[in-house]
Amino acid sequence: MLIGMPAFAPMADAVRLPPQTTVNRLHAMFEARFQTFEDANQRAASPARVAALRAELARRGLDGFVVPRADRHQGEYAPADEERLTWITGFTGSAGIAIVLTASAVIFVDGRYVLQVRDQVDTSLFAVEHLVDNPPDKWLGANLPAGARLGYDPWLHTADDAERLAKACGAAGATLVPVGENPLDAVWTDRPLPPLGPVTVRPEELAGESSADKLARVQAEIAKLKADALIVSDPHNVAWTFNIRGSDVAHTPLPLSFAHVPREGRASLFIDARKLSNETRDYLETLGDVREPAAFEDALTALGAAKANVRVDSATAADAISRLIGTAGGTVVRGIDPITQLKAVKNAAEIDGMRAAHLRDGAAVANFLAWFDREAPTGTLTEIDAVAALETFRRETGQLKEVSFPTISGAGPNGAIVHYRVTRATNRKIAPNELFLLDSGAQYEDGTTDITRTIAVGTPTAEMRDRFTRVLKGHIAIARAVFPEGATGAQLDSFARRFLWDAGIDFDHGTGHGVGSYLSVHEGPASISKRGTTAALKRGMILSNEPGYYKTGAFGIRIENLELVTAATIEAAEKPMNAFETLTLAPIDRRVIEPGLMTADEIAWLDAYHARVAQALGPLVAADTRAWLEAATKPLQ
């Protein structure tokens, strides 16, 4: 009640769904185009591949080689030609690293992938180790022979990672050796070509700021850092700076590319020219020099030769970047890329776009939820059916570009697997009297969404209701939080956990992450997490609010909305205060709430949120969904 809620103007024309979007239809009409449900399993080829790699290493005088799951940008999603870890081991998880020595080989995965790795990887070829409990540096100390030369590709490791590996090799009396050409690539005969996703220019009415103005702000930041230049190694930051989008990897519309921004003068963009139309190229050349990726190494060497002081991003810049600058005589200063901070603060046009995207997405989600409530009680729906239906409702907006990540669709016990991805092998019927957890998002040209709802099928147990209500109370505590300018997400994280702690339970992930504007659904530098990010929550940042609870083998609960950091309007405030405005618009399942556990303030928040959802989405959906929506958003008591 202390927080000013902005006047709400539904963009009805832009958002209204086509008339065919009705809940009443056949399953066969649904299709998921943006994610697959296949289990990758390339185990059969592994022995020959490992043998070929070992022969190549022998030719080069190396006793081993490190194969991380990484591309040259340390990206969350890597293109197919960078999936070396999968090619050599068969493992498809999102985090892992392998080391192939002459007589032994090992793959490291974290707790999430302990089961999957044994399904996918030939354990007679690769020992399996825990990435956290027995990490590569520890393993190298015990397994690398003194005098050995361990190769690594400096384009696939950050400088920090390479230093850690070098230290471990040194402790074992061995040497870490950077390779020029990657030896795995030399034997990967059927390697896919790099992606050539066409690049589009983001219209300025969506970007809200010209690229020329952004470049000027970036250069001011470079001056503040007393650096001569910035190397932009994160393609998200390249995309933001130049107002371009691409389609080189799944789920995030980024063009793989590097950039060099000098403190003064013209920037350089290193990008494959085949991705650019003449029009896009002309646009980019007004901003800087457009150069081929092959020229990037020479540009780094030239910076070094000019004795430049160069800022590189410690999180995404490859060790090779620091080496090329440093070897040529330049000074490398590792730290956060200042663009990461600029990009996180959305301007008015980006915020408007995010609001429009959430209105559109909310209508699609409401259609899905109405359909789900009608179909699920039959007990025939599966997790994959839900993914396909949700994607279809989103696609029927006519504006869906992609899903912003593979949907997490977990029924019953699968909902308790935090990073669950449904495959045909794991696909589960959504059974009555279970909870169904659905975490999904969309990429629209005006914005990126990310929403989780936990839905009751049939009658939830008292335990489910208790847990769901505690998660909801934590969610509301974040949504209603008021906090001073300069506060970090770490200072808010416990608000989401308090009601779980009171019951002796918790959840084992962060409460929230930053979200991009038609860019990555995971964006830094701010987060809501106990692990100390020092990044303040600034007005214009957008973060997820997603507390949960997971009972292994039984059920999972998560409630996620996106929140915009805004100024809080408080009478007689002594300092600038901030608060959240909730962007996500979709009902929260009232059937799993235990009203007796809620305070009057919490109920008031929920009822007001639901009234807002009904008012915003009602005009945008067909009659069957509207009827469902009215029931789903009724006041709690």
Next chain:
Amino acid sequence: MLIGMPAFAPMADAVRLPPQTTVNRLHAMFEARFQTFEDANQRAASPARVAALRAELARRGLDGFVVPRADRHQGEYAPADEERLTWITGFTGSAGIAIVLTASAVIFVDGRYVLQVRDQVDTSLFAVEHLVDNPPDKWLGANLPAGARLGYDPWLHTADDAERLAKACGAAGATLVPVGENPLDAVWTDRPLPPLGPVTVRPEELAGESSADKLARVQAEIAKLKADALIVSDPHNVAWTFNIRGSDVAHTPLPLSFAHVPREGRASLFIDARKLSNETRDYLETLGDVREPAAFEDALTALGAAKANVRVDSATAADAISRLIGTAGGTVVRGIDPITQLKAVKNAAEIDGMRAAHLRDGAAVANFLAWFDREAPTGTLTEIDAVAALETFRRETGQLKEVSFPTISGAGPNGAIVHYRVTRATNRKIAPNELFLLDSGAQYEDGTTDITRTIAVGTPTAEMRDRFTRVLKGHIAIARAVFPEGATGAQLDSFARRFLWDAGIDFDHGTGHGVGSYLSVHEGPASISKRGTTAALKRGMILSNEPGYYKTGAFGIRIENLELVTAATIEAAEKPMNAFETLTLAPIDRRVIEPGLMTADEIAWLDAYHARVAQALGPLVAADTRAWLEAATKPLQ
């Protein structure tokens, strides 16, 4: 209600106050023996002293000298012979540093001391700079001539501090030079002698663990650190390890001393033998070698010569310690002294002692509060009267050893000065319709106390009631918090601020600090603070819970109890959970509470706390206080 509260057994015999402790008495009977109210002002001597120091520097070929406010242990309270900063500048604040160059001199103080420094220091001799905004390293860069040799005493700076100073000198083209004999000491002709406070052995029934057992645990920690030895530079840690107490400095019963604990074999304690009785000496010699402080440097050199890997405390170890070990060939690893972690977790005997101390202290505080409520409405009491009366009531327990810090006694606007210390110059009448803030503590042989109460005189305004109630709600949120084993105080800090944030206000200090067992009232490593301490809150730790609010020029509010970290008893908890047990026993002023702002749970907590206070203290006080106590602890509504 989820938290098991231990059965409460008042130790009536040990605690009952002597019969003369009655509220009905004359002011003349009160006396403060443990703190003074004088303004130190030695400005007159400064020009001659600075000139003498400059002459001494010239003799030694130095162009300047750094004078920190520090002793050889980086202690909070330094003995008189270590008060070099006061001697040379006149400044008596608890934090500051001076630099004397050939032609200029400067003193750096933080925001708390901006006014005081101008009263105490001759600003024609010393420029005044802000310790945070324009710190010494920045100032040196602008003021130190290239080629200059700046001296510093490596016994008075940590290695980290010395490195920072050396870097600043290097950037200015100058050199930081460690001195052997301190040049200021050479010209400080009337320098006091070092203190020789007698050392006592802490009885094992109060310490709860023999020193031999503690030494074995310390040696196990040294082995875990893979170190050969630990240098104990913090006298608090020496006192804890050897079960000794002393009286070398104000307010904290520690004997100034160093120790060396090897991974195996006998420890060495470096302490002036004149502080030891034969009996104490015999006791200490059963535990290790007792050596003169003069032998400490040789011992460090010997460790270095033996190529030992030595752990030194990064917070308190002097740079000289690292230099002596390193120069002789040893390896120094800086980090937290493991004793700091062991000492923070109190054992059953220490906890029993703290409970007994709080019962005794609570009775004395109740006597004070009853007396204050009777006397204050006359409008004749001053801040100093309150300090003297409170100390007298505590002394009448017959067991007061010291006050644990100089009492903060702030009436009206003085209450808004967070680190206020009353002097005869600032002493203020406690006027009707103002708030009075009183933050004080006691040292008893069985425990250390620290309590803040904010008391209404006359009728508080609506604003005072609103602010007081928000502070109280934050205090209660901490007191009632339940949190997982492993959580840090940083994860709880915002619970104390939330209700203030809702009103656009905050307080500018931490929520809580660790407290020792008949040792320092400020003890690490844990705290409740947004600034990331990574130390988990472990069962047996004792922390203050002291949110506040300060309206400059008007009033200050703080409510402080000490809290013991205990196991929380929660049915069906999935993980070990902790909670706080409140140790402090004294009424919280109900007249300043706005009940309409409190939830039913908060009122229940307050009423239960007050019932406990009345039950515990009632039998220990005379009839007049008991009658007051009954009224002061009535249920809120």
